[in-house]
Amino acid sequence: MTQPSASFYFPAPRTQSFCNQCGSKLTRLVPPDDNRMRDVCENCGAVHYQNPRNVVGIVPMWKDDQVLLCRRAIEPRYNTWTLPAGFMELGETLGQGALREMAEEAGAQVEPGPLFTVISVPYAEQVHAYYLAKVTSDVLDPGPESLEARFFHLDDIPWDNLAFRTVTATLERYVADHKAGRFQIHEFDIAPRDHD
Numbered sequence: 001m002t003q004p005s006a007s008f009y010f011p012a013p014r015t016q017s018f019c020n021q022c023g024s025k026l027t028r029l030v031p032p033d034d035n036r037m038r039d040v041c042e043n044c045g046a047v048h049y050q051n052p053r054n055v056v057g058i059v060p061m062w063k064d065d066q067v068l069l070c071r072r073a074i075e076p077r078y079n080t081w082t083l084p085a086g087f088m089e090l091g092e093t094l095g096q097g098a099l100r101e102m103a104e105e106a107g108a109q110v111e112p113g114p115l116f117t118v119i120s121v122p123y124a125e126q127v128h129a130y131y132l133a134k135v136t137s138d139v140l141d142p143g144p145e146s147l148e149a150r151f152f153h154l155d156d157i158p159w160d161n162l163a164f165r166t167v168t169a170t171l172e173r174y175v176a177d178h179k180a181g182r183f184q185i186h187e188f189d190i191a192p193r194d195h196d
């Protein structure tokens with residue numbers, strides 16, 4: 001039997017129909033001693049909790065006044081510019097995840113730096129964390145998730161064609177801190193747009 005091609009696979013939605021312990025259909029209810037609706041299995045009793053996902057990334061700094069951005073080769077937001085970032089994997093730390101995404105999407109060598117932004121995005125059920133890092137070589141090797149990776153002078157950041165509001169918000173704070181001559185940690189929230 002031939003294996004399905006990679007294009008067969010897609011990220012499953014959050015909602016779940018069946019119990020992954022016993023295969024029975026799930027029911028939406030508030031379990032005893034809880035105060036939120038959960039997906040519950042009324043056959044085996046398993047409660048399928050859902051919690052926010054972590055997205056980790058890097059602000060890759062080059063030659064004092066440039067940053068490295070990647071042009072996305074994947075949906076969502078195909079062909080827009082982004083900081084290297086992605087979902088944290090099980091078993092890794094925030095910093096390890098950020099460096100892994102950096103390597104996968106840009107293939108750049110970096111010297112890891114401090115935490116820079118921590119962004120709650122409750123409507124997307126995510127928390128994003130970006131670290132500063134110094135790029136140590138101009139040799140880039142973007143992976144299959146990027147159409148290209150290149151350096152932008154801070155005056156030339158493509159603000160109208162950035163992939164995500166978390167990327168825009170992080171770059172805005174980076175440019176402001178760069179101008180002020182000192183970098184600090186920024187912790188903030190992003191609310192849904194009115195038309196979302």
Ligand SMILES: [Zn+2]
Nearest residue numbers: 019022041044
């Ligand atoms: Zn079950």
